[in-house]
Amino acid sequence: MGRTWVLDTETKGTGAQMVPLDKVVETPENKPLFVPRKHRPKPPPETAPRAPRRFKVVDISTREVLSADAGARSTLALLGAIRSSVDVNVFVWEPSTEAWRLLTLREKRMLWERRTGTSPE
């Protein structure tokens, strides 16, 4: 059987030309096989473990520092021995600014509600 010829119109510049059919028909075997890569989840960015919060408690009437650079547990225990949340100011150490920051009323309330001990407000 003779070869089948077709008019290839995709030729640029010189116009169409007659070519064998098997030159213009794409067959699976001459097409590169695309195999998508397996998706691998990105590993989580490595972050340094957050240092435990440090607190400072100051008596508002005497300005006495009742605890300095204390952890949460001992701060909650100290608050448990204080009569009223308005009697003290609580500060938290902010590593980013390297300074003590006064807790907002909301933050202080959260600590106060978790205080250990029996002193009622």
Added chain:
Amino acid sequence: MNTLTWMAYSTEEARIQLLDDLAHAIDEIGVALAALGAAYELLDERTADQLEEEMFRPVQVAYGRAQRTHAGFAERHGLAGRKFEPSVAGRVSQGARSFVDTATEAIAETEHLLAEIQDSMMPVEVGDAPLRAGLAEARELVGPLPARAHEIVRVIGR
């Protein structure tokens, strides 16, 4: 009783009276603090932050300053100090505006009491410089607060 004994006695009495009057003012500040704390719980975050910044903090500073003044004066003159008990705000059903109103009344009363103490001349006659400084500072702290309270009440009322 000779004259010197009588004078010493009356000076001590006057100082005790001064401490009592100051304690009364401190109790009023305590009422204001409790009411502001209760109002804070009922307000939206933005108004609560404004209340904290413009009222609660200055009142708390005044509370501490006045207590320090009381304790320091008592200690310097060998008189009995006093522990100030936390106040109770009232019922939540009162609403934020009512709590702010309560605080404003207590602050106004504090200002009035501090002014009376200063006007009585007792701080000059039987007091001392740290006492006078403490009274003046506490009064300066609470003085502007009623106007700020008025502004916050206006926001709450919208």
